Amino acid sequence: MSVREARVGFFTARGPLRAVDGVSFDLEKGQTLGIVGESGSGKSVLVRSLIGLVGESSGAEVGGQVLFEGRDLRALPAREFRGVLGRDIGVVFQDPMTSLNPVMKIGHQIGEGLRLNRGLDARAAAARAVELLTEVGIPEAERRAGQYPHELSGGMRQRVAIAIAIACAPKLLIADEPTTALDVTVQRQILDLLQREQRERGMAMILITHDLGVAAGRADDIMVMYAGRAVETAKTRELFRSPRMPYTEALLRSLPRLTDPTHTRLSAIPGRPPDLARRSGGCAFAPRCRYRTDRCDEEQPMQTWEGARGYACFHPRGVDVGGSGGAAE
Template identity: 50%
Template sequence: MTKVLEVRDLHVSFKTYNGEVQAVRGVSFDVDEGETVAIVGESGCGKSVTSQTIMRLIPNPPGFIKKGEIIFDGKDLAKATEKQMEKIRGADIAMIFQDPMTSLNPTMTVGKQIMEGLMKHQKMSQGEARRKAVEMLKLVGIPSPESRLKQYPHQFSGGMRQRAMIAIALSCAPKVLIADEPTTALDVTIQAQIIDLMKELQEKINTSIILITHDLGVVADIADRVVVMYAGKVVETGNLDEIFYNPKHPYTWGLLASMPRLDQSEDQELLPIPGSPPNLLSPPKGCPFAARCKHAMKICTEQMPEATKVSSSHQVACWLEHPMAPEVKPPALAVGGE
């Protein structure tokens, strides 16, 4: 498989009046051609900051890349100038934002917003861009695309606005599409349609997708590989089956056990993860999940564990994987199919 994107030891911080917030602390992962990688974790774990840093959309100041590399097409985007990034954004790497209503320009027609990227990156004439815009709206399933082209975002429903965002993002056939919580504000029926649409378009265009989400149901439906983040760090990575059927990190167990499942009885309670994430103004020196983990040992609070290889595609950063650690089994609710 050809790697299209490599993130290596990425550290991103924000300067505040109270000190330095270490939002991303040593994140590493790859994305292969035509692959969907889901980055999951609770709010504040650093997944959206990671995705926005890849696009270099973090405002500086207060945010800055402290360390690390973002390798795309042989170039390190962490060191790219704003002029270089303008050529890459929208053309080679595109993004679907969480809330389409605030991401679309309310003063411009939807057609003009699709055409803008085509004219800038593909050097199309206005007529060519208009024809391509109609084609893109048709591709994402918007009825009467010719008339919809002339309408403004407020004239679209929530689901149609998200489809329009996807049309804008995919209009230049990018190599990487970053989808930041693309279904959060939508009802479940529209969510399913958007996920199906993304899968269908991925097959047609062969784009790679980075999906940022906290919804493990969406992950199960679309992802090939999963990166689990907690407190700015990657705690576990693996393919879909490994994460859902053989999870190794107690935080991954907690995420899976707190998710409703069809095979549960009606009176089966969901298991929340007790406690709160650590303060990233002064992150713990050991495992960031130690304070909330009922299996934590003394070493967990003193030293961050190295990533242990479970298989060629499965890695976990947890002291429970050490040969001297006691054997602990995940709760039944945290393992799919049990």
């Protein structure tokens, strides 16, 4: 997938709101892109716009180009686009209790995509649904296939959502906060399951999370979003070793560390994310940034690229910018 200048805007009672503002990225086969940021940074809106779940029908204004295997998804006829989504792109949503149909049995929900996109008859689809439930680690798969979502635990429901997403062997899997509201042990199991399925099937994956710790061991590249913009993009190891953007640095500082003494206070990012309906012309992170200068209040930084690494900041950490205070402390 190749995305260029993706934009999503909404018209609100307080005026236009730019939820996604010129985001670009490339994702290769078999690779994982982690999209990280606080709630409200535009992660889910971005990805939902790429697959047509946010668009004119939902009152949004969408722009930019989305290429999947060389085809512009936004230029495809509706019928062909639906075929791509069901067959080539799978999605795991963050809350399976709302993404699963509460009045449809589990087996039928998994088999529906197989019948529509793979042409399987009802018997074959039901048998394959049971196989998929077993594959994602659900015990007594045949019995579970005849149950409804409310009869399963949260972890099991998320496994069902994964089974639905991978049923048609997609080339791209989008996991939108797949471990929300799950306990830590189940979170690990779900993330391990996603990673295993990706490797066995050779899928590309977009992993959306607000937790850099989750993305650390799962993503090849990380894109950090803030106020609808991609403020830093880098290889995972590079980003953790030497973040450029002060927002990324602040996120890393807020992570708890096993090496810290007992009762060490966590480092919090001061302030709150900006109101996107009342944005100023400067850097959106400036009011919360420890390196803020007058220029940050007046101008919006553009992306600076160092090879495959990009960041949007006038005072990048670890970079000598001619004595302007950009070098790392």
